[in-house]
Amino acid sequence: MSDDSQRFPARPGADPAAGLPELPVAAELRACRLCVQRFAATATAHEPRPVVWFARGARVLVASQAPGMRVHQSGRPFTDASGQRLRDWMGVDEATFYDRSRVAIVPMGFCFPGYDAKGADLPPPPICARTWRARIMHDLDPQVTLLIGGHAIRWHLGLRDVTAAVAGWRDHAPRVFPLPHPSWRNTAWLKRNPWFQAELVPELRKTLAEVL
Numbered sequence: 001m002s003d004d005s006q007r008f009p010a011r012p013g014a015d016p017a018a019g020l021p022e023l024p025v026a027a028e029l030r031a032c033r034l035c036v037q038r039f040a041a042t043a044t045a046h047e048p049r050p051v052v053w054f055a056r057g058a059r060v061l062v063a064s065q066a067p068g069m070r071v072h073q074s075g076r077p078f079t080d081a082s083g084q085r086l087r088d089w090m091g092v093d094e095a096t097f098y099d100r101s102r103v104a105i106v107p108m109g110f111c112f113p114g115y116d117a118k119g120a121d122l123p124p125p126p127i128c129a130r131t132w133r134a135r136i137m138h139d140l141d142p143q144v145t146l147l148i149g150g151h152a153i154r155w156h157l158g159l160r161d162v163t164a165a166v167a168g169w170r171d172h173a174p175r176v177f178p179l180p181h182p183s184w185r186n187t188a189w190l191k192r193n194p195w196f197q198a199e200l201v202p203e204l205r206k207t208l209a210e211v212l
């Protein structure tokens with residue numbers, strides 16, 4: 001595993017990729033090694049690589065789950081099939097989605113957690129949200145928040161049943177949209193719940209078109 005601090009050097013006060021004003025917490029987060037032993041014990045034995053993708057002033061917050069292996073390698077959130085599906089739900093192109101002045105992407109775990117025995121991604125380490133999330137949320141003031149999957153729905157809304165939370169989206173829209181994770185693993189869920197594509201997605205696109 002290469003040294004990420006060399007490949008992705010942190011410059012105090014600046015977003016390394018976009019030159020945007022950076023939140024004070026970002027440089028500290030990028031250097032986080034809290035899970036080094038946890039990740040070393042997984043089958044991939046990888047090192048922490050926090051994927052930090054937010055800036056002050058973003059109008060839309062994507063509260064996501066955790067990077068997968070592809071994102072761990074790319075260092076850019078949602079550079080995978082889940083990202084394609086999420087951007088389709090949102091009705092935005094890549095340029096808009098990756099514009100940190102407009103969209104903040106803040107996962108429940110900033111690093112790839114590794115795989116479980118069945119080859120599925122492990123859940124985000126709870127220590128990550130405990131350590132970082134409240135500080136980051138304090139500095140963001142989004143007009144619209146997308147909650148991606150059960151971990152984000154639980155943290156932000158205190159709801160445990162993802163299907164019930166998503167089905168109750170009208171209780172929270174247009175400021176908050178609870179969504180299933182856009183992973184291929186949820187394709188069967190999407191087929192079982194056609195109201196999601198027919199009713200929620202058009203409203204989400206309309207709201208984001210107005211805000212973005």
Ligand code: SF4
Binds near residue numbers: 034049110125127131
């Ligand atoms: S998952 Fe979060 S707490 Fe763990 S090393 Fe990465 S940034 Fe730190």
